[in-house]
Amino acid sequence: MALYRLIYVSQAIAGLEYRDLIEILQKSEFNNRRAGVTGMLSFGDSMFLQVLEGSRRAICETYNRILLDPRHTHAELIDFSEIDHRDFAIWSMKVLQLSNQEEVRNIILKYSHTETFSPISMTGLQSLNFLREITELYHKGAMDQ
Template sequence: MHHLIYLSQATRPLSAKALTCLLDQARLANERQHLTGALVYGDRRFIQLLEGEPAVLEQAYARIIRDPRHQHLSRVADYPITTRQFADWPLAFQALSPAQFTHLAGYLAPTKSKQHFPGYGSVASLFVEAMRALVQPPTGFTT
C-alpha cells in the first residue's frame, strides 16, 4: 500500500458543474481500482492524495497526466503506508480558498517533500492530517 501525492494546475477555471463531473468520473474510477484518497481544488490548482497498490497508483497517475483538465503536474511524494488514512472515501473533496490552498501546499514545498516523505515522517503526517481536516464532514453531518 502506498500514498501518491501530486500537485497540478487546471487548464482553465472549473465551474461547480465541471468539478462535479470530474469528481463523479474520478470516484467511479477509484472505486473500480480500489483507490481511496482526497482531492482539494483552489485558485485553479489541485492537490490530490491517492492511496492504493503501487501499480494501480501508477496507472491512475498516468491517466491523470493524460487528462486535458490538468497541466503542470508534479509528483510530490510516493511512499509506503501500513494503513489507509482515507479508507472511507473513494475520493473526498473540498474546494479551498486561495489562502487555505497556499497553507496546505506549504507542507509540500520542494525543500520538504521527497527527502522527508519516504519514511512517512512528521511532514507527511502533518500533511495527511491537514488533508483529513479539510475534507472531513462537519460533526453531525449525514449523507
C-alpha cells in the same frame, strides 16, 4: 498486499468550472472504486492537491490516467511511499473545494507562506497533514460545500 500513497499537485486550466469538478468526482469515484483506490482531491486558487491510496499498480495506473486529463497542467509528484493504513479509506474519491472561510484560510496559512493556496511549496508530510486537517474540518461540518 502492500499499500501506497501518492500525493501530487497541479494547476487547473483557465476557465475550469464547478461542473468540471463534479465530472472529475463522478469519473474518479467509478474508476477508483473498481481499482480499490481511495483518496481526496482539494481544489483552491486554481490549484489541485490530491492524495491517492491503494496498491502500487492501481495508484500508478490512476496517476498515469490523471496526467492525461486536459483540465490541468504542470503536475508534480510530491510524495509516493508505502503506508501501513489508509487515511482516506471512506472515499473512493472526494472533491473538496477550498473556500475563503476563516477555518479553511487558517489551515492554508499554517502550511503556506501566503493566504493563497500554494501546495507546490509543501513537502509530502505538510501536504498529507493539510489534507488530513481539511478532511477533519469537512467531517465536523465546518466547511462549506
